[in-house]
Amino acid sequence: GQQLNQSPQSMFIQEGEDVSMNCTSSSIFNTWLWYKQDPGEGPVLLIALYKAGELTSNGRLTAQFGITRKDSFLNISASIPSDVGIYFCAGQRMWEYGNKLVFGAGTILRVKS
């Protein structure tokens, strides 16, 4: 089945550092989404990407939809303690049986204050 390879699996960073994570797939997607999930909460949408090559920012977050439509990255600049959490990428496309939203395994972000 379709899989997304999300890396790194986890990371410790110093407060103020920049963070980068990415997702790759063997399949093409129409939409790439990035979510953040805090413990005990549901995923919250951070950024949605709709076109190949698109670069979108949301505050300190920047994400890009790869040209091949098979990958995406998320950057967080100047990390702060509240950035702690799990970040998921998700690729979405239609197939003959309906919607397919495939999630990466997540990147656990821990910040050293």
Added chain:
Amino acid sequence: DVKVTQSSRYLVKRTGEKVFLECVQDMDHENMFWYRQDPGLGLRLIYFSYDVKMKEKGDIPEGYSVSREKKERFSLILESASTNQTSMYLCASSWGGWADLGNQPQHFGDGTRLSIL
């Protein structure tokens, strides 16, 4: 802002019980989804609906059913709960009908942590 509300944050039920999980969204979204999230397995789609009274199976529909009688409400039903259905259940919604299923971002509720004893 999109608001997806799940009726319970925590629920404890017994094996064999019929369990109802409710989800309501306030953004007039056509599409609604039910997932379960388990450590090491990620989010897996159980069922989705692209219109009132329409439902489609996801990747793991066995042991579950759904109901969409009103546009804003999507219910997940565990017909006879079993211990392997202990999990975090997440509801999501997105704009547009069938044609937009693959394009519009999904917005999630806070989840229901269900324990089956």
